[in-house]
Amino acid sequence: MSESKFETVSGLMDNYKQDVEKLDSVLNEQESAQRWENYHLIGDVLRDDTPESIRLDLSTQIAQAIAEEPTVLAPRRNKFIQATKAKVVQLAKPFGQVAIAASAAGLMILGVQTTNVAENEQSVPHQQVIQTYPIAGVADPVSLNYQSPNRAAQKQAYIEQQRRFQALLADHNQQVKLSAVTKEASNNGETQAQEQVEDTPK
Structure with a gap:
């Protein structure tokens, strides 16, 4: 369809006066008639006058697209794999x-096994054993401020153990420093002895 026919269709939509021959030629052509219908649909949408159902004829375009698609051939099944x-x-x-x-x-x-266990449990009644005496033989008083004598002795033993550990650690550090000093002194003595041996006349 030429550009002048598009302009003719657009002019008719805008109520411009057109030549009767042009009008007949536009209405007789399939493409111009389709464009005329599309322009009316666009105008209805812009004015919000669209009908409840819009009929679009897409069947020809779909049929043409299907015809243009290449044929896909399925590969043969491998008899060995089957x-x-x-x-x-x-x-x-x-x-x-x-x-x-x-x-x-x-x-x-x-x-x-589960049903046998269930039957055996039903025949022997359960007897709960409630222990009313303390395990150690002496009941401990219930108080937030009470400390048992064992805890005080344990705490004292822990403090004594920490003191001994700190003393041992301090002694170890002194021994490390002393060994470093003696090693350095012995190295200095050896170098002085070597220097004296080298300085002696031969």
Whole structure:
């Protein structure tokens, strides 16, 4: 469709006076008629006068797009792969049956054991043992401020242990310093002795 026909359709939409021949040629052409319909639809949407259902004819465009698509050929199935799959299924089927049978047997044994335990529990009544005497033989007083004599002795022993540890640590540090000083002194003595040996005339 030429540019002048588009302008003719647009002019008719805008109520411009057009030549009758141009009007007939525009209305007789399929593409111009489609454009005329699209322009009216655009105008209705802009004025918010759209009908409840809009009829769009997309069937020709869809049919054309389908016709233009290339044909996809499915690849042949490999007979070797199919045969291998069938053999694997035949091999695994007995193992699956054995697994199902073992599961069923295990559930049955578990169920029988559970029911036997439940029957035995019903025949012997439960007797609760309540211990009313303290384990150590002496009842401890209940108070927030009370400290047992054992705790005080434990605390004193802990403090004494910490003192001994600190004294041992201080002694160790002194020994390390002393060994470093003696090592340095012995190294200095050796270097002086070597210097004296080198200085002696031969």
